[in-house]
Amino acid sequence: MKVLILPDEQAAMQRAADIVARTVTATPDAVLGLATGGTMLPLYEALAQRHREDGLSFAKTTSFNLDEYIGLAPDHPCSYHSYMQEAFFRHVDIDPARAHLPKGDAPDPQAASLEYEALIAAAGGIDLQLLGIGQNGHIGFNEPTASLGSRTRVKTLTTSTRRANQRYFASFEDTPRYAITMGVATILASRACVLLATGEAKADAVLRMVEGPLSAACPASALQLHASATVILDEAAAGALTFTDYYENVHPGGRDSAFD
Numbered sequence: 276m277k278v279l280i281l282p283d284e285q286a287a288m289q290r291a292a293d294i295v296a297r298t299v300t301a302t303p304d305a306v307l308g309l310a311t312g313g314t315m316l317p318l319y320e321a322l323a324q325r326h327r328e329d330g331l332s333f334a335k336t337t338s339f340n341l342d343e344y345i346g347l348a349p350d351h352p353c354s355y356h357s358y359m360q361e362a363f364f365r366h367v368d369i370d371p372a373r374a375h376l377p378k379g380d381a382p383d384p385q386a387a388s389l390e391y392e393a394l395i396a397a398a399g400g401i402d403l404q405l406l407g408i409g410q411n412g413h414i415g416f417n418e419p420t421a422s423l424g425s426r427t428r429v430k431t432l433t434t435s436t437r438r439a440n441q442r443y444f445a446s447f448e449d450t451p452r453y454a455i456t457m458g459v460a461t462i463l464a465s466r467a468c469v470l471l472a473t474g475e476a477k478a479d480a481v482l483r484m485v486e487g488p489l490s491a492a493c494p495a496s497a498l499q500l501h502a503s504a505t506v507i508l509d510e511a512a513a514g515a516l517t518f519t520d521y522y523e524n525v526h527p528g529g530r531d532s533a534f535d
C-alpha cells in the first residue's frame with residue numbers, strides 16, 4: 276500500500292486528479308470505478324476543470340459506480356445517479372451509455388447486483404477504482420463484518436452510516452436502510468485503486484485501514500491485499516498514523532511512503 280500524505284485537501288485532490296488524468300490519457304478507453312460521498316466532490320470539480328481547461332477527455336471511458344441506495348429512482352435528488360450527474364457527468368464528455376450505476380430501483384435488487392457484476396466482467400474489469408472511506412472503515416457500502424470475498428450484492432446499512440448520510444435526507448427515517456454495493460472482492464479485483472480520505476473524522480478509520488490487522492471489522496483493511504493500492508490523505512486524515520519513519524520520506528508535494 277502506497278501512502279501519500281499531502282499538506283491539505285486541495286493538494287490531495289490534485290494528486291488524485293493527476294492519477295485519474297494519467298490513466299485516461301494513457302488509456303482513453305479505460306474502465307473507471309467511481310465513488311460518491313462528500314470527499315469526492317472536490318476531486319470531480321478538479322477533473323471537470325481539467326476537462327474545461329486542458330481538454331482532458333472521458334469520451335471513450337467506461338465507468339462503474341460502487342454503490343446505489345435501494346428504493347430510490349435514478350432521478351431522486353438523493354440517489355447516487357443524481358449525485359454523479361450533478362457532480363461529474365454533466366460537466367465532462369463521458370458517454371451516458373457507458374456510465375453505469377447499480378439499479379437501486381430494480382424489482383429484484385439481488386438479480387440486479389449479479390447483472391452489474393457481469394457487466395463489469397464484460398467490460399474487462401476495472402482499471403482504476405476510486406474509493407472513499409466511511410468513519411467505520413467501510414468501502415463502497417461494505418460495512419464492518421462484510422465478507423472480504425464478497426461480490427456485488429445487497430447490503431444493510433449500519434445505523435452509524437445512516438446517521439452520517441442523514442444530512443442528505445429529510446430525516447433519519449428517510450435515510451435508506453439498504454444499498455447495492457460492489458463487494459470487497461469486486462474492489463480488490465480492480466487493477467489499481469486510489470482511496471482518498473480527508474479531515475480528522477477519518478483519522479481513526481485510516482489508521483485501522485493502513486496499520487491495523489486485516490479484518491472484516493474494517494473492510495478497508497482489505498486494501499492491504501491489493502497489489503496496487505494508493506491511499507491519498509491530507510495531514511488531518513493522516514493524524515493517527517504511527518509508522519512515522521515510513522511516511523516521512525519528504526518530497527516536494529508532501530510526505531510520501533514512495534514504495535508499496
Ligand SMILES: O=P(O)(O)OC[C@H]1O[C@](O)(CO)[C@@H](O)[C@@H]1O
Pocket residue numbers: 310311312313314315406407408409410414415416436440
Ligand atoms: O466522503 P464521505 O461523505 O465521508 O463518505 C465516505 C464514504 O461513505 C459513503 O458515502 C457511503 O456512506 C461512500 O460512498 C463514501 O466512500
